[in-house]
Amino acid sequence: MSLFARLLQAVGSWRRRRGSLRTVRNAGIAMEQLDHRQMLSVTFTGNVPIDFPATQSPGVVILPDNANVQHPVIGNAALKSLVKVSGFDINGLRVSYSPDNNGTLSIGIDQPPSLNHPGAVIAGDADNNGNSGSVNPAVTALGLGVQDPATFGGTEYMGVYLDFLGTGTAQIVAGFPQTPPPGVDAKVFQVATANQAGPNVAPTFGTPLPQFQGNIYTQNDPAHPNMELSIINFDTLYQTITGEPIAPTAVFNVGAFAGSSVDGPISEAFFPEQPVLLSAATPPVTPPVVCPPISPPILINPHEHRIIDNTHRDLVRVYIQGTSGFDPATIDPSTVDFAGAKPIATLPHRFPRSPFLGQTFVFNAKDIQADPGLQTLTFTAKTFDGKDVVSSNQVVNVPYASQRAGNRLGFLMNRNSKIDTQYTALRKLAVTNPSAILDPTAVPASSSSVSLDVASPSLATNVNVDYSPQVTAQGTVTPVAAPREVVTLPTAKNASKLTGRLHRTLEDYLAQSNAPTGASAVPLAVGGAV
Incomplete structure (x- = not known):
């Protein structure tokens, strides 16, 4: 069998067999327009x-x-x-x-x-x-x-x-x-x-x-x-x-x-x-047909593997997927409720390989009423024309996850990045698209600047200072240490090579120095900023 014939055979084996079922990614939602309830009345025809x-x-x-x-x-x-x-x-x-x-x-x-x-x-x-x-x-x-x-x-x-x-x-x-x-x-x-x-x-x-x-x-x-x-x-x-x-x-x-x-x-x-x-x-009253609410698929914090922490001020994102029968842009944001929380921002979202535009609603995790552990949270709303929207999905609520997020949990919750970066993105959204912000009071102002008192701005590029008190799960507050003076010397890894005499002099100094004690101690870091 030739190579070309083998390729044709392989392609034929991938083809969907006749009569087999095809998976539909986005199922359409059928909606029914209901009439108001009316009693049966007599129509006169002379018969x-x-x-x-x-x-x-x-x-x-x-x-x-x-x-x-x-x-x-x-x-x-x-x-x-x-x-x-x-x-x-x-x-x-x-x-x-x-x-x-x-x-x-x-x-x-x-x-x-x-x-x-x-x-x-x-x-x-x-x-x-x-x-x-x-x-x-x-x-x-x-x-x-x-x-x-x-x-x-x-x-x-x-x-x-x-x-x-x-x-x-x-x-x-x-x-x-x-x-x-x-x-x-x-x-x-x-x-x-x-x-x-x-x-x-x-x-x-x-x-x-x-x-x-x-x-x-x-x-x-x-x-x-x-x-x-x-x-x-x-x-x-x-x-x-x-x-x-x-x-x-x-x-x-x-x-x-x-x-x-x-x-x-x-x-x-x-x-x-x-x-x-x-x-x-009196004719009997026919009960009105109750149309089930619209129930589009939703995703809750998929970027953090459906993990939330309602003891922290994380931003929880709920993605409403569009379908052939439902446009999430028709949801009235003022009617949205997610486990007791009201949205602070909303904007359209394009799902990969989906022809239907979705909608993202952003919530403050501290507003969400949820118990610890695995559970189902419900998203409810109404469309602008009064139709009910109800949908649910499962999440894992991990209280004080910011203190517990180590190893695998830290990876799942993206704890390698600061939570403030979420609010940075929210502030940028408030500037570029103010209409997307539903609750302006939930968008914190930019942090105030800190003077490093250095001669050149280039020396402060690698400095990261955080003076905010850290609250642990036990409720204790970690005191904030006073800022330390840091001296950085270039090494072979990050700058030009030191001369042999300067290198030996530095080694002798470090060998003779024990761990400094007392308030006047000045640490010396080699090979980068501390």
């Missing part, structure tokens, strides 16, 4: 069995036909063969209640099949000819005086009544009255006080109550034959009549009536009241 479905229980109360219902009687055989069913007949009521917006009561008046055309008879179609504003010529030819004014004109009426007190007589009526209100040419939908002479007599309309007037649906259309109506501010209406606030256990009675004095030998309809339990008429 009571569809708009008030019997399967909606609780939510729809059906008041059925019964032996006490007075159906219109057609008193002429010839007329009965033509009309079959009066447009004022009622064979059922359906009731639904929504507690939204101070309560809305919706009522549908169900009617029997037409028998002259598909579907139910049109509400108000006196002669059942499929048009509630005209009369069948064959009916007119009978000379019985049958009239059918359009839109419940003349003396045509249809509506419902409510008995809140259980007295057998109505207090409220809603629908089209027997006569137009004074000063009005045409009838309009009304909610009004009721005047009822007895339990089985159709009530009349009294004082209009427009503040409770909802919607009305009635069409001259065989495809949408039924009358449907609503009473708004129903909670207030109930309390006004009963003197008590409405409750799910409230019971009220609903009946209906319809008829006309100009439909010839056809009697009127009356549907006696039947009780309605409010909770049975």
